[in-house]
Amino acid sequence: MPEILQYTFMQKAFIVGLLVGGLCPSIGIFLVLRRFSMVGETLAHVSLAGVLLGILWGISPLPFALLVSVLVVFVLEKLRSVFKNYAELSLAIIMSAGLGLAVVLMGITNASDTSISGLLFGSIITLSNEDILMIGLLSFISIFVIIYYYREFFLLTFDEEGARLTGIAVDRYNYLLLILTAMVIAIGLRIVGALLVSSLMVVPVATSLLLSRGFKQTLLYAVIFGILAVLVGLIASFYLGLAPGGAIVLSSVILFLILLLGKRIRP
Amino acid sequence: MKEKILHLDNVTFAYPGNTPILEDIELEIYRGDFFVILGPNGSAKTTLLKIMLGLLKPQKGTLKIYKSGIASPHMGYLPQKASFNQGFPATVREVLEMTSKKAALGNNDQYPQINAILEKVELQEKSNSLLGTLSGGQLQRVFLARALLNNPQILFLDEPVNNLDIQAQNELYKLLHNLHQEGLTIITVTHDPDSILNYASRLLYVDKKKITEVTKENWGVV
Numbered sequence: 001m002p003e004i005l006q007y008t009f010m011q012k013a014f015i016v017g018l019l020v021g022g023l024c025p026s027i028g029i030f031l032v033l034r035r036f037s038m039v040g041e042t043l044a045h046v047s048l049a050g051v052l053l054g055i056l057w058g059i060s061p062l063p064f065a066l067l068v069s070v071l072v073v074f075v076l077e078k079l080r081s082v083f084k085n086y087a088e089l090s091l092a093i094i095m096s097a098g099l100g101l102a103v104v105l106m107g108i109t110n111a112s113d114t115s116i117s118g119l120l121f122g123s124i125i126t127l128s129n130e131d132i133l134m135i136g137l138l139s140f141i142s143i144f145v146i147i148y149y150y151r152e153f154f155l156l157t158f159d160e161e162g163a164r165l166t167g168i169a170v171d172r173y174n175y176l177l178l179i180l181t182a183m184v185i186a187i188g189l190r191i192v193g194a195l196l197v198s199s200l201m202v203v204p205v206a207t208s209l210l211l212s213r214g215f216k217q218t219l220l221y222a223v224i225f226g227i228l229a230v231l232v233g234l235i236a237s238f239y240l241g242l243a244p245g246g247a248i249v250l251s252s253v254i255l256f257l258i259l260l261l262g263k264r265i266r267p
Numbered sequence: 268m269k270e271k272i273l274h275l276d277n278v279t280f281a282y283p284g285n286t287p288i289l290e291d292i293e294l295e296i297y298r299g300d301f302f303v304i305l306g307p308n309g310s311a312k313t314t315l316l317k318i319m320l321g322l323l324k325p326q327k328g329t330l331k332i333y334k335s336g337i338a339s340p341h342m343g344y345l346p347q348k349a350s351f352n353q354g355f356p357a358t359v360r361e362v363l364e365m366t367s368k369k370a371a372l373g374n375n376d377q378y379p380q381i382n383a384i385l386e387k388v389e390l391q392e393k394s395n396s397l398l399g400t401l402s403g404g405q406l407q408r409v410f411l412a413r414a415l416l417n418n419p420q421i422l423f424l425d426e427p428v429n430n431l432d433i434q435a436q437n438e439l440y441k442l443l444h445n446l447h448q449e450g451l452t453i454i455t456v457t458h459d460p461d462s463i464l465n466y467a468s469r470l471l472y473v474d475k476k477k478i479t480e481v482t483k484e485n486w487g488v489v
Contacts, residue, residue, distance in 0.1 A: 033355060154365045159351040162413065164322065165344050166366060212356035212397065 004238050012132055013124035013191060013234055013244070019139040020188040020200065021230030021248075025208070025222035026146050027184050028201030030177055032209075033157045039076075039178065040198030042091045044185050045098035046072045048194035051119055052105035062134050062186055069182035072098070073175065102194075122193035122245025124237070135187050142183050145176065153177060154215065193245035200226060203252040210259050225255055269297040271333055272421060272452055273319060278328030280311075280318055288314060290476040292328070296421070301447045301466055302454045305486075306473035312456040313347060313425055315473055319454065320344055320423055332420075343419030345410050347426045347456075353399055359385070359409050360394040366413050381416070388412045388442065404435035411439075415446075422446065424455040428462070440466060460486070 004010050031039055050068030054061030072094060079090035106116055118126055146153070152173050155163040164170050181201075188197035204225035205218075212218045232255075233248030240247075273296040281287040288311040296302055296319075306312050317323040320342055321330060357365075363384070369377045385391045388408040393401060398409065407427070414422055427443075428436040444466050447453050457463055460470070470486055472479045 033352060035352070151365050151368070154357075158355055158357065158362065158365075161322065161346060162344070162351075162366075165320065165342055166368075166417075209354070209356060213358075214395075214397070215355075215357040215361050218356040 004235060009125050009127065010234070010238060012127045014231075015132065016127060016135050016187070016191050017124075017230040017234050017244075017248070018227055019135060020184075020191055020197075021204075021227035022223045023139060023142055023184045023226075024188055024197070024200035025204040025226040026219065027142070027177070027181050028205045029208075029219050029222055030153050030157045031181065032202055032205045037198075037202050038088060038091045038095075039181055040185060040201040042076070042095040042098065043069050043072065043178075043182050044189070044194045044197050045095050045102065047098075047182070047185050047189055048119060049098045049101040049105060051189065051194075052102055052109055052111070055111060056105060056109050060130070060134075062131060062190070065189065066138070066182060066186040069185065070179055073178040073182055076178065077175065117243075118193070119189070120193050120195050121243045122191050122196060122248070124191060124234070124244045127190060131190055135190070138183050138187050142180055142187070145180055149173065149176065191244060192248055193243075196245040196249045199249045200229070200252060203249070203256055204229060207252070207256040207259050210256075210263050225252065229255060269299075272296050272298045272300075273333070274331040275319065276329045276331060278318060278325040278330070280314060280323065280325045287326070288476060289318070289325075289473075289478075292478055294471070294478060296452065296454065298452055299447075299450060299468075300452050300454070301443075301468040302452075302471065303460060303463055303467040303469070304454065304456045304471045304473060305460050306458070308458060310474045311476070312458070312473050315478070316423055316425055316454065316456050341417045341419045343414030343416075343422040345407070345414045345422070345424040345427055347429060351398075355398055358395050358397055359390055359401075359412075362398070362409060363412060363416060366416050368417075384412045384415050387415070389438075403430045404432070407431060407435075407439070411442075419451070421452045421454060424453070426456055426458065428457070428459075436462065 005014070028040065031037055047065040047069050050065030051061040053068065054064035076090055076094055079093065080087060083089045115126070152163070152168050155166060155168055156170060156173050156177070160170055184201070185197050188200060192200055204222045207225045208218045208222035211221055229252030230248050232251040234244060236242055236251065237244040237247040275292050275294040278289065278292040279287050280289045292315070304312050304315060314323060318325055318330060360381070363381045367377045367381060382391070385394050388411055390405065390408055390412060393405060398406065401409065407430070428439055431439065440462065443453060447466065455463070464483060464486065467483070470481045470483065472481050
């Protein structure tokens with residue numbers, strides 16, 4: 001067995017990393033194509049505040065962060081209906097509130113620099129068995145929902161009015177998509193970090209769009225690129241002592257640049 | 268006796284915070300109508316169409332759809348300007364397969380219907396092309412194909428020949444004429460009626476919140 005796999009914490013990191021690498025772009029594709037790329041970023045900041053609140057009140061941070069993000073999804077949709085013509089304004093407001101609260105809570109909780117840095121930029125050594133169980137459960141639910149409602153998400157993303165006419169309850173699936181986003185962020189938060197998890201929802205999709213020959217293929221490639229970025233990032237972080245979140249996201253950006261250059265040279 | 272298929276009963280509609288743009292509309296559509304809605308720009312033609320489709324809810328009055336034995340009457344709709352993202356990375360066939368619920372669930376029985384519709388709109392050769400690579404006229408036909416899936420009871424079209432060159436316009440009219448001959452009820456909005464008058468069975472003029480049904484003969488007078 002290679003050295004990297006002899007450590008339990010690396011085995012856990014690979015399990016979670018592969019789930020995160022596959023799930024983030026599976027949701028990300030719908031967000032990117034609906035021009036909701038910033039939703040991931042916003043919910044990640046809110047999750048960060050949720051985790052810190054959980055630590056402060058002594059509640060299991062991951063489920064609590066998820067609960068807070070899901071509640072915020074409803075606030076977000078409400079705000080979006082208030083600022084109909086400025087969709088991104090509601091995102092900016094929620095993101096500011098989430099980050100502001102997180103910074104204040106960091107001071108109050110007296111959390112150590114290591115745990116704060118782990119939350120922001122990801123950590124592979126702090127994954128507990130409870131985390132793995134929770135992440136496994138959330139991943140299972142997310143994968144099931146994405147497969148089961150694939151058609152609804154496709155039509156909703158393609159053309160909302162047309163989806164409504166085919167009998168799809170557009171508002172309900174909008175909420176479902178955002179709740180799924182919150183779930184996937186909660187899954188990715190521990191390993192990639194709050195500041196970087198949403199990149200994994202966007203960059204592999206952008207890479208995949210460069211090769212696009214159809215929707216199914218774009219989704220498949222995005223998942224492959226997401227998983228590849230996680231694998232390369234984790235290996236690099238282990239051998240070079242890099243922050244895992246940063247290494248993973250940089251790998252996915254490098255992959256994007258390679259394909260972009262390749263496309264320029266051989267369009 | 269003609270079979271009623273749609274009824275707008277005393278409908279008044281206003282967009283939120285505005286005064287009504289349609290008032291006390293009373294309108295009946297019959298099976299087999301080729302119904303053309305005319306009127307100047309901004310006269311609420313599209314709004315009227317969307318009320319008939321159930322996409323907009325009137326403040327007053329009701330929309331009644333008569334099912335005539337069909338469990339869930341399906342409405343085909345070709346929007347004026349498809350609101351989809353031009354860079355959406357799907358092929359023509361993927362859009363149609365996803366629209367057809369059975370095909371999306373992997374039911375192969377639906378493929379002949381999809382192929383037949385692709386043939387009808389002359390897009391067989393483009394079935395595996397990405398939407399972003401199609402011309403305006405071809406995209407229009409993709410949306411028409413989507414509207415024709417699932418055997419619609421009524422086909423609604425909003426300014427279907429906008430952005431089409433003369434040849435594409437004529438091809439579309441010919442196709443609509445054939446569909447009408449096959450028994451499909453068609454309701455279409457246009458601000459440029461000259462070319463469609465030959466095919467229409469009924470004409471409706473919308474202006475100043477009201478509707479007036481006109482005959483082909485007195486259309487010039489209106």
